Amino acid sequence: MIDRLHLKLPVEMLRSIQLWLTIAVLSLAPLFFGSVDQVWVAIWTVLLSAAALCGLAEPLSAAHVRLLLAFLALCCAYALVAIVQVVPHTIDPLNDPIWQRAKDLLGTDLSARISSRAEIPPVAIGHFLLL
Amino acid sequence: MTAFLSGFFVGASRRNGDTLVWFARYAILFYAIYGLLALALTPNMLLWAPKTAYLGTMTASFVNHNTAATFVGAGVILWSCSTGCRCNPCGFRRSGCCC
Numbered sequence: 001m002i003d004r005l006h007l008k009l010p011v012e013m014l015r016s017i018q019l020w021l022t023i024a025v026l027s028l029a030p031l032f033f034g035s036v037d038q039v040w041v042a043i044w045t046v047l048l049s050a051a052a053l054c055g056l057a058e059p060l061s062a063a064h065v066r067l068l069l070a071f072l073a074l075c076c077a078y079a080l081v082a083i084v085q086v087v088p089h090t091i092d093p094l095n096d097p098i099w100q101r102a103k104d105l106l107g108t109d110l111s112a113r114i115s116s117r118a119e120i121p122p123v124a125i126g127h128f129l130l131l
Numbered sequence: 132m133t134a135f136l137s138g139f140f141v142g143a144s145r146r147n148g149d150t151l152v153w154f155a156r157y158a159i160l161f162y163a164i165y166g167l168l169a170l171a172l173t174p175n176m177l178l179w180a181p182k183t184a185y186l187g188t189m190t191a192s193f194v195n196h197n198t199a200a201t202f203v204g205a206g207v208i209l210w211s212c213s214t215g216c217r218c219n220p221c222g223f224r225r226s227g228c229c230c
Contacts (some may be wrong), residue, residue, distance in 0.1 A: 022137045026154065027154060030192050049133050055141070071139070128132060
Protein backbone atom coordinates (compact mmCIF):
# COMPACT_ATOMS: atom_id res chain seq x y z
CA MET A 1 0.00 0.00 0.00
CA ILE A 2 2.78 2.42 1.02
CA ASP A 3 4.89 1.39 -2.00
CA ARG A 4 1.94 2.03 -4.29
CA LEU A 5 1.41 5.45 -2.70
CA HIS A 6 5.11 6.27 -3.20
CA LEU A 7 4.88 5.23 -6.85
CA LYS A 8 1.70 7.23 -7.38
CA LEU A 9 2.97 10.48 -5.89
CA PRO A 10 5.63 11.27 -8.54
CA VAL A 11 3.14 10.42 -11.30
CA GLU A 12 0.57 12.78 -9.76
CA MET A 13 3.23 15.47 -9.36
CA LEU A 14 4.41 15.08 -12.97
CA ARG A 15 0.80 15.19 -14.18
CA SER A 16 0.25 18.38 -12.21
CA ILE A 17 3.47 19.96 -13.57
CA GLN A 18 2.39 19.00 -17.08
CA LEU A 19 -1.06 20.52 -16.62
CA TRP A 20 0.20 23.83 -15.23
CA LEU A 21 2.99 24.15 -17.80
CA THR A 22 0.46 23.64 -20.60
CA ILE A 23 -1.94 26.14 -19.02
CA ALA A 24 0.89 28.70 -18.59
CA VAL A 25 1.91 28.38 -22.25
CA LEU A 26 -1.71 28.48 -23.44
CA SER A 27 -2.44 31.62 -21.43
CA LEU A 28 0.81 33.53 -22.05
CA ALA A 29 1.70 32.61 -25.66
CA PRO A 30 -0.67 35.19 -27.23
CA LEU A 31 0.54 37.96 -24.89
CA PHE A 32 3.86 38.89 -26.50
CA PHE A 33 2.57 40.03 -29.90
CA GLY A 34 1.36 36.51 -30.63
CA SER A 35 4.85 35.05 -29.86
CA VAL A 36 5.99 35.29 -33.48
CA ASP A 37 9.62 36.06 -32.54
CA GLN A 38 12.06 33.16 -32.70
CA VAL A 39 13.00 33.55 -29.04
CA TRP A 40 9.38 33.05 -27.94
CA VAL A 41 8.95 30.10 -30.31
CA ALA A 42 12.05 28.55 -28.69
CA ILE A 43 10.85 29.26 -25.13
CA TRP A 44 7.36 27.82 -25.69
CA THR A 45 8.80 24.80 -27.54
CA VAL A 46 11.09 24.02 -24.59
CA LEU A 47 8.25 24.41 -22.05
CA LEU A 48 5.78 22.34 -24.08
CA SER A 49 8.43 19.65 -24.67
CA ALA A 50 8.95 19.46 -20.90
CA ALA A 51 5.17 19.22 -20.43
CA ALA A 52 4.89 16.48 -23.04
CA LEU A 53 7.73 14.52 -21.40
CA CYS A 54 5.95 14.76 -18.04
CA GLY A 55 2.87 13.29 -19.74
CA LEU A 56 4.84 10.17 -20.66
CA ALA A 57 5.08 9.28 -16.95
CA GLU A 58 1.52 8.03 -16.94
CA PRO A 59 0.67 4.81 -18.84
CA LEU A 60 -1.74 5.32 -21.76
CA SER A 61 -4.58 3.10 -22.90
CA ALA A 62 -4.30 1.15 -26.16
CA ALA A 63 -6.67 3.57 -27.93
CA HIS A 64 -4.55 6.54 -26.83
CA VAL A 65 -1.36 4.84 -28.00
CA ARG A 66 -2.92 4.16 -31.42
CA LEU A 67 -3.97 7.80 -31.74
CA LEU A 68 -0.53 8.97 -30.67
CA LEU A 69 1.20 6.67 -33.16
CA ALA A 70 -1.08 7.92 -35.96
CA PHE A 71 -0.17 11.52 -35.09
CA LEU A 72 3.56 10.73 -34.94
CA ALA A 73 3.31 8.94 -38.30
CA LEU A 74 1.68 12.06 -39.76
CA CYS A 75 4.50 14.23 -38.34
CA CYS A 76 7.09 11.85 -39.81
CA ALA A 77 5.36 12.09 -43.21
CA TYR A 78 5.55 15.90 -43.07
CA ALA A 79 9.23 15.76 -42.04
CA LEU A 80 10.01 13.27 -44.81
CA VAL A 81 8.41 15.51 -47.46
CA ALA A 82 10.43 18.48 -46.15
CA ILE A 83 13.68 16.48 -46.21
CA VAL A 84 13.05 15.10 -49.72
CA GLN A 85 12.59 18.66 -50.95
CA VAL A 86 15.88 20.05 -49.59
CA VAL A 87 18.22 17.08 -50.07
CA PRO A 88 19.99 17.48 -53.46
CA HIS A 89 19.24 15.06 -56.33
CA THR A 90 16.48 13.09 -54.62
CA ILE A 91 14.04 13.21 -57.57
CA ASP A 92 15.95 14.95 -60.39
CA PRO A 93 13.01 15.55 -62.79
CA LEU A 94 11.29 17.61 -60.05
CA ASN A 95 14.28 19.86 -59.34
CA ASP A 96 13.55 23.59 -59.29
CA PRO A 97 14.83 25.18 -62.55
CA ILE A 98 16.29 28.07 -60.51
CA TRP A 99 19.28 25.87 -59.61
CA GLN A 100 20.14 25.25 -63.26
CA ARG A 101 19.79 28.98 -64.04
CA ALA A 102 22.00 29.94 -61.10
CA LYS A 103 24.55 27.32 -62.16
CA ASP A 104 24.62 28.70 -65.72
CA LEU A 105 24.88 32.33 -64.58
CA LEU A 106 27.46 31.86 -61.82
CA GLY A 107 29.41 29.04 -63.41
CA THR A 108 29.66 27.22 -60.10
CA ASP A 109 28.60 23.72 -59.23
CA LEU A 110 25.32 24.00 -57.34
CA SER A 111 23.44 20.96 -56.15
CA ALA A 112 19.93 21.02 -57.58
CA ARG A 113 16.96 20.14 -55.37
CA ILE A 114 13.17 20.28 -55.46
CA SER A 115 13.00 23.28 -53.14
CA SER A 116 14.19 26.69 -54.26
CA ARG A 117 15.73 27.04 -50.77
CA ALA A 118 18.96 25.25 -49.93
CA GLU A 119 17.91 24.39 -46.38
CA ILE A 120 14.88 24.37 -44.10
CA PRO A 121 14.72 27.70 -42.22
CA PRO A 122 15.14 27.31 -38.42
CA VAL A 123 11.93 29.27 -37.82
CA ALA A 124 9.97 26.74 -39.92
CA ILE A 125 11.42 23.91 -37.82
CA GLY A 126 10.46 25.86 -34.69
CA HIS A 127 6.87 26.33 -35.86
CA PHE A 128 6.65 22.63 -36.77
CA LEU A 129 7.93 21.57 -33.35
CA LEU A 130 5.71 24.06 -31.52
CA LEU A 131 2.41 23.43 -33.30
CA MET B 132 3.90 18.96 -32.47
CA THR B 133 4.68 19.72 -28.81
CA ALA B 134 1.43 21.71 -28.44
CA PHE B 135 -0.60 18.74 -29.70
CA LEU B 136 1.30 16.26 -27.53
CA SER B 137 0.90 18.39 -24.39
CA GLY B 138 -2.81 18.88 -25.08
CA PHE B 139 -3.19 15.17 -25.81
CA PHE B 140 -1.54 14.09 -22.55
CA VAL B 141 -3.56 16.62 -20.54
CA GLY B 142 -6.75 15.48 -22.27
CA ALA B 143 -6.02 11.84 -21.38
CA SER B 144 -7.33 12.75 -17.92
CA ARG B 145 -10.92 14.06 -17.83
CA ARG B 146 -10.33 16.29 -14.80
CA ASN B 147 -7.13 17.85 -16.22
CA GLY B 148 -8.78 18.28 -19.61
CA ASP B 149 -11.67 20.15 -18.02
CA THR B 150 -9.24 22.39 -16.12
CA LEU B 151 -7.32 23.17 -19.32
CA VAL B 152 -10.53 24.02 -21.20
CA TRP B 153 -11.69 26.22 -18.29
CA PHE B 154 -8.44 28.21 -18.38
CA ALA B 155 -8.53 28.39 -22.19
CA ARG B 156 -12.07 29.81 -22.10
CA TYR B 157 -11.25 32.52 -19.59
CA ALA B 158 -7.84 33.36 -21.14
CA ILE B 159 -9.46 33.89 -24.54
CA LEU B 160 -12.25 35.93 -22.95
CA PHE B 161 -9.62 38.08 -21.23
CA TYR B 162 -7.74 38.69 -24.50
CA ALA B 163 -10.99 39.47 -26.33
CA ILE B 164 -12.03 42.02 -23.67
CA TYR B 165 -8.55 43.53 -23.76
CA GLY B 166 -8.75 43.72 -27.57
CA LEU B 167 -12.08 45.55 -27.48
CA LEU B 168 -10.86 47.96 -24.78
CA ALA B 169 -7.60 48.60 -26.64
CA LEU B 170 -9.51 49.24 -29.86
CA ALA B 171 -11.76 51.75 -28.09
CA LEU B 172 -9.21 53.47 -25.83
CA THR B 173 -5.78 53.12 -27.51
CA PRO B 174 -6.44 52.35 -31.18
CA ASN B 175 -2.90 53.37 -32.24
CA MET B 176 -1.10 51.14 -29.75
CA LEU B 177 -0.38 47.41 -29.77
CA LEU B 178 0.35 46.59 -26.13
CA TRP B 179 3.23 49.04 -25.34
CA ALA B 180 4.33 49.54 -28.98
CA PRO B 181 2.84 51.78 -31.67
CA LYS B 182 0.42 49.94 -33.94
CA THR B 183 1.49 50.21 -37.58
CA ALA B 184 -0.75 47.69 -39.32
CA TYR B 185 -4.46 46.86 -39.24
CA LEU B 186 -5.40 50.20 -37.72
CA GLY B 187 -9.09 50.37 -36.87
CA THR B 188 -9.48 46.60 -36.48
CA MET B 189 -9.31 44.51 -33.34
CA THR B 190 -6.03 42.60 -33.10
CA ALA B 191 -5.92 42.13 -29.28
CA SER B 192 -2.26 41.34 -28.45
CA PHE B 193 -1.58 39.90 -31.92
CA VAL B 194 -0.02 41.75 -34.84
CA ASN B 195 -2.35 40.24 -37.44
CA HIS B 196 -6.13 40.56 -37.24
CA ASN B 197 -6.66 37.11 -38.82
CA THR B 198 -4.76 35.46 -35.97
CA ALA B 199 -6.81 37.40 -33.43
CA ALA B 200 -10.03 36.34 -35.19
CA THR B 201 -8.98 32.68 -35.16
CA PHE B 202 -8.09 32.90 -31.47
CA VAL B 203 -11.35 34.59 -30.48
CA GLY B 204 -13.26 32.17 -32.73
CA ALA B 205 -11.74 29.25 -30.81
CA GLY B 206 -12.98 30.91 -27.62
CA VAL B 207 -16.48 31.26 -29.08
CA ILE B 208 -16.50 27.53 -29.84
CA LEU B 209 -15.35 26.67 -26.30
CA TRP B 210 -17.93 28.99 -24.68
CA SER B 211 -20.69 27.66 -26.97
CA CYS B 212 -19.81 24.08 -26.03
CA SER B 213 -19.86 24.99 -22.35
CA THR B 214 -23.21 26.81 -22.63
CA GLY B 215 -24.69 23.99 -24.72
CA CYS B 216 -23.46 21.53 -22.13
CA ARG B 217 -25.37 23.32 -19.38
CA CYS B 218 -28.56 23.62 -21.46
CA ASN B 219 -28.62 20.10 -22.90
CA PRO B 220 -26.07 17.90 -21.12
CA CYS B 221 -27.36 14.58 -22.46
CA GLY B 222 -27.38 15.69 -26.08
CA PHE B 223 -23.88 17.09 -25.88
CA ARG B 224 -22.62 14.00 -24.07
CA ARG B 225 -24.04 11.82 -26.83
CA SER B 226 -22.42 13.90 -29.56
CA GLY B 227 -19.11 13.82 -27.67
CA CYS B 228 -18.77 17.62 -27.46
CA CYS B 229 -18.12 17.96 -23.77
CA CYS B 230 -19.37 17.02 -20.27
